[in-house]
Amino acid sequence: MKRETGILLAGSLGVIVGLGIFGFKRFLTIKHREYADYYEDFHRHFDSRYKEEPHHGVEFLAMQ
Known part of the structure; x- marks a missing residue:
């Protein structure tokens, strides 16, 4: 081979x-990006108690 x-x-x-x-x-x-778009706020989808209130976050919901 040369x-x-x-x-x-x-x-x-x-x-x-x-x-x-x-x-x-x-x-x-x-x-x-697809994963983040789908699961970005997934923890709030099942909780209808706080739909009208401002977004509190996971820590607030864990203390309930």
Whole structure:
């Protein structure tokens, strides 16, 4: 194998690995965003006692 071929293969492999890492990070970011959108305020969905009152938070509801 010539030296130029080895350099081209190493460069191509580096680009593929770099794009793979970038794509994987992007995939995880999208999944985290979907999870956060769904579960952001999930603890308040089942509690209808405080719908009209201001948002108190988990600590307030735990003390009830």
